């Protein structure tokens with residue numbers, strides 16, 4: 357599998373908004389920019405092409421997730437989804453602002469681009485993490501099965517110990533607990549984030565994403581995070597986790613990203 361094919365396979369997991377055609381365009385354009393050098397950016401036509409490649413994200417519809425969910429009320433979820441939709445708008449605004457700065461005829465203040473760049477990362481991560489969280493909830497009780505159960509057994513001492521770790525980290529974290537596949541070693545790990553953009557690991561594909569911000573449970577549970585975590589543990593959609601793993605290759609067979 358070529359690097360492009362592999363990158364596309366990873367990029368085409370949920371949350372990605374590029375079409376295959378657009379993705380190839382981005383790869384080709386990036387290669388072209390490397391060949392032609394920075395002077396290409398002074399060319400009006402190329403600048404227009406750069407602008408047209410901004411992805412305008414649209415909020416996904418998670419209203420169906422709320423139906424029948426036991427343990428998280430529809431009001432709690434609806435308000436949470438509203439926050440997520442705000443991140444989508446903020447991501448789009450930051451991207452547009454940055455592109456405007458980067459393609460301006462005049463030099464721009466570094467503080468402006470720094471501020472917008474940080475906001476872009478914060479909002480983009482906020483958007484993606486919430487999408488994994490909402491899409492990973494289900495009203496139908498499910499359990500780890502097949503290759504997911506095998507991974508939990510081999511790498512985490514079994515399903516029960518995996519849940520124990522999840523709940524413990526959920527109590528300790530300030531923002532998120534992410535259980536994901538590390539592309540460098542080909543194995544699964546837990547990661548804790550204090551904010552959307554704080555301690556986010558690179559080259560990790562999320563499999564289970566748990567939101568522990570107070571806004572995720574305050575309406576239903578007040579400050580009782582433990583009760584929320586117990587409820588969340590019953591709501592994980594293991595079919596979605598399996599689908600996320602099945603999109604990847606070489607799970608638990610060693611390093612798959614080796615530069």
Ligand SMILES: [Fe+2]
Nearest residue numbers: 567569571572
């Ligand atoms: Fe949240």
